[in-house]
Amino acid sequence: MRIVLASDHAGFLLKELLRKHLQKKGFQVEDCGAFDDKEAVDYPDFALKAARAVQEGRFDCGIIVCGTGIGTAIAANKLKGIRAALCHDTFSAACARAHNDANILALGARVIGEGLAREVVEVFLTVPFEGGRHSKRLEKIKKMEEERNGTKISP
Numbered sequence: 001m002r003i004v005l006a007s008d009h010a011g012f013l014l015k016e017l018l019r020k021h022l023q024k025k026g027f028q029v030e031d032c033g034a035f036d037d038k039e040a041v042d043y044p045d046f047a048l049k050a051a052r053a054v055q056e057g058r059f060d061c062g063i064i065v066c067g068t069g070i071g072t073a074i075a076a077n078k079l080k081g082i083r084a085a086l087c088h089d090t091f092s093a094a095c096a097r098a099h100n101d102a103n104i105l106a107l108g109a110r111v112i113g114e115g116l117a118r119e120v121v122e123v124f125l126t127v128p129f130e131g132g133r134h135s136k137r138l139e140k141i142k143k144m145e146e147e148r149n150g151t152k153i154s155p
């Protein structure tokens with residue numbers, strides 16, 4: 001499984017910990033930055049890099065981290081085909097995959113500790129999409145994306 005990571009300055013440390021953890025577990029991981037927490041950067045820039053990589057099929061999923069996870073999730077969800085889920089518990093992470101087929105996990109480094117974040121990531125990476133009744137709901141979201149006009153962010 002290929003995983004793309006991104007964060008702003010606030011999410012940098014948690015992203016680093018998760019990157020090392022995932023690499024140790026043998027995942028193919030690419031880091032889009034930020035590469036330090038010395039200067040404040042803008043979360044949409046980094047969320048966009050990871051979301052684009054998933055949108056273009058270069059990675060199976062993404063993990064994006066900012067202070068709360070909120071801004072980065074909002075930004076990533078502007079891209080067609082991206083379903084970024086903000087999850088700070090394992091139940092939400094499991095449902096984000098099983099029901100929503102989420103392809104990006106958003107985390108807030110100022111909200112969640114490393115131990116729980118690792119568990120949330122583990123669940124997110126292992127639970128499959130259930131399909132069935134959930135597929136027709138995703139089809140409705142896809143239709144909404146098709147109908148959206150004027151504000152398309154080009155891939």
Ligand code: RB5
Nearest residue numbers: 010066067068070071072
């Ligand atoms: C940065 O201070 C903070 O606003 C950002 O990391 C994030 O929490 C935004 O949603």
